[in-house]
Amino acid sequence: MTHNTESREEEVPKYKVAIVGTPNVGKSIIFNKLTGGRAWVGNWPGVTVEKKVGKLVGVEGVDVEVTDLPGIYSLTAYSVDELIARNFIVEEKPDVVVVVANAANLERSLYLILSLMELEANIVVALNMIDVARDEGYEVMHDKLEHILGVPVIPTIAIANVGINELKKAIINALTKGSTSRKLLINYGSDVEKAIKDIELMLSKLAPGITRKYPLRWLAIKLLENDREIVDKLRSIKDFPKLEGFINDLRAKLEKSVGDVEAYIAEVKFRKAVELSRYVTRYITLTGKVTITDLLDAILTHKVLGIPLALSIIYLLFRFAFDISAPFSDVIDILINNVVHDLIINLESIPPWLASLLADGILAGVGAVLVFLPIIAFFFLGLAVLEDIGYLARLAFVVDKIFHKFNLPGKVMIPLMVGFGCNVPAILATRTIEDENDRKVAALIAPLSSCSARLPVYLAIAGAVMGTYAGAAIATMYWLGIMLALVMGLILRKFVFKGPTTGFIMELPPYLMPRPDSVLLKTWERTKKFLVKAGTVILMGVALVWVLSVTGPTGYLGTQALEDPEVLSISWIGYIGKFLHTVMEPLGWDWKATAALVFGFVAKEIVVGTMGVLYGAGEEGLTTVLSKVFTPITGFAYMVFVLIYVPCIATLAMIRSELGLKYALIALVYEVLLAYFMALLITSLGTLIIG
Structure with a gap:
């Protein structure tokens, strides 16, 4: 006890x-x-x-x-x-x-x-x-x-x-x-049972300390199965070579009568489980009755209809989030950019620089993100409904065959789906993948899954220049991320992590009616994380952007830098943006949009906050301002760049923790290069076709 x-x-x-x-x-x-x-x-x-x-x-x-x-x-x-x-x-x-x-x-x-x-x-x-x-x-x-x-x-x-x-x-x-239960032991047959007894006796003599820590029979079975974890724990005992040789001899003898010992033990145990299950199960309906789950699966997991239906469901999810949330976003926009902004600016009790920091820095930056809070909340609401119904598991099942064509197991879809929320737990989710090569590939491509932190950027750009196609443009980001992950997975599997692809066994849960309390709890938990981020990371990020905007090599430039483009261009952030703009100019963005990407390395939401500060959205609103900065082509290219380029610092840290520094650097380099190539391709082809 x-x-x-x-x-x-x-x-x-x-x-x-x-x-x-x-x-x-x-x-x-x-x-x-x-x-x-x-x-x-x-x-x-x-x-x-x-x-x-x-x-x-x-x-x-x-x-x-x-x-x-x-x-x-x-x-x-x-x-x-x-x-x-x-x-x-x-x-x-x-x-x-x-x-x-x-x-x-x-x-x-x-x-x-x-x-x-x-x-x-x-x-x-x-x-x-x-x-x-x-x-x-x-x-x-x-x-x-x-x-x-x-x-x-x-x-x-x-x-x-x-x-x-x-x-x-x-x-x-x-x-x-305490435990009053009698022990239900599985009999593995005379040959295996004798081997278990022999190992128990040997362990009692050679490793009495270990046997006090673990159940003796269980330990003997694990050693017969050649469980590497248990074998490694026993390596420290004095007579381990003698014990190892003894067990290897026993296993070799058993293989002549039962075949692979580990597989045999698992088979006997599973047969016992099936036997018990049949004994305690009573059938209460006619055999062959078709359930609702069967009917829905016949449609949603159909080999032809499955993928088009999945695309449609994801698109409808974004249409739902956009259409329902629009009035709420408008109210927040008016409150932040008109009421609260004017109230702060007109305060006579605080110095002008502090009023500018609060109104033009923190409020403009954080407010630019909070405007999209209703859309994000309704997106999480729809996602929670799909999750509780049981559809997300079907999504992984539907794409399994496609993944195998790219030399990846369908189980890789799991971290990619987790990544829709956040890339950090997506990296953790790769732990469920048994094959080491598959796990490394999954961790390197998981950041291509479009996390919720990127959503405010999509919403800002698509809302500004995509018009009625905004929902389709955003849904495209999610599917494009998955497709790019497949292509990169194929390349990594073919040239870096060579070897056979493992199978994917997955239980599909029955369809269930979503419970309001469960759906609302998930929606609140996920939305709350977004709010906490807005109140901490984004707030500090936009405050830093404000400082870099009103200061430069010559010192303090004053708050007029936020209103005068010429003054802003000689600030620290102006120099950063113009330096990188020499590389980004072929993509059709100005230096302010380029500078915003730098701060996205900390957290992708800060990209929108930085734009709110640099473009001085104010009463006009960020969406209106961005409609003058981007065209549909350059805006779409910007969205794709944000989808692909360098993961946030937390994701890189997690890759380093799971795979090591080398793989974290590989992820950093390949994603920046891929993002630039894709954005350049979109800009070039779009300009060529549309003009």
Whole structure:
């Protein structure tokens, strides 16, 4: 037991609880219900890469720390997230492990449960999605499953809060009474069982310290499977060469009777899971009944219709965000650029330079971004609906065949989809990719996925020069990012990271009606992040832009620099913009637009904020000003450049953390060069065709 007491005064027992489960089983929802936490819930594998921690709420007299572990299928540690989950259970030894099982796909969950029972974990099973199983025509008899496994099995519908209180009671009962379950052991056949016993005996003699840390039978099975993580942990013992030779001899003998030992053990365990699943499942509808999920999948994942429908859905998402949010954006625009701006400028109690900093610097910069807040909020709202319905998982499935044509597994689509929100977690999401070459390629192309930070730039430019085609232009950015990622992935796979492409096995969750509370929570969490960024990073960025605009090599130029183009041209930012403009001039942008790109290295939203300061949008509004700066061709080229060029500093730092400095520099260089080439191509072809 890991519990202890805080002090003699309170003596509140402390416990650790871990939540595990296969992806898409509702694990994160149960974590939220148990703790009041706000982990996001997704419909694709690997949404929770890092563990999340909270406190069990609604219980008294105990302090229970709950850890939400990554979604995993087994404890074999093939991928980083499986390794994180297994190490936590093995090293931290939680007092209770809550296994969230999928009643609609019980075999996979039982495979994980059987693996955890070999680890001698104190298990409580949350049998989730019983409503989905019922809709699909069968019912899991939870009392029968509980009797066979010898562990508590609580039926739940987490999204509707059904069974959550019962689950809390079962957890507290398991914590306070400890493990009372009998061990359900899998018999792997006489030859393998004898080998397991022989290894147990050898371990007891050669490594008694290690055997006190891990369950002896589990350790023996892992060594037979040649689990590299466990083998490496045993290398420190004195007689490791003797142990390794002994196990290698046993494995060689077994291969003559059972073939590949690791595959054999997995097969026996899965057969047991299937056998148990069939025994506790009762069919309640006629065989062959067509469900709503079947009907929708026949259309949305159709080999011909799937891609056009996906393109249409993404386009409609942006049309929805644009059309619904327009009145709200207009109100914010008027408030910021007319009411608040005039109020600050006319304040007599503050010096002119401070009034200029507040009105022409911070308000103009941050305000230029906040005008697009309603559009971004409605975009997140639509995305949350698609996510909860279960469509985003289908999107990855639909593109899988296309990805294979580019020598990439469909699983690479997952970090690209995560990247629609932010490129930093997209890099983290590559941890779910088992193959090392595929993982490196995915991390290098993930920044091409158009994150939400780029959206304000698209909105500003498209709104200024694209007219009724603004929604289509923005949707194009997202699909162009994916296509460029595919092309770069093909190049990297062919010339840098050579090797075969791995397969992609993915469970498609059933279609569910989106719950308003879940959708609104996700929308708020994502919009709040944008607001926090506007109040911190963007605010500091535009303040720096203001300082660089009113100062130069000769010193303080005065606030008139923001109104007089000649004075602004001799400021620090003027020199920066004009220096880079010599390279960017063929793209058709002025030096102010070029200078704005420099600050996008910190955060892409600052590009819009910088434009707001440099162009002095004021009462006229940034959209009106930009309509005089860009043409549809140069504006589209600018949007493409922002899509592709150097990731923000946080993304580069994450690539460096995951892959090393060399790969971070590769990402930096290739994306800047690719951005310039694409923008030049668009400008040249557009000018040639349109004139």
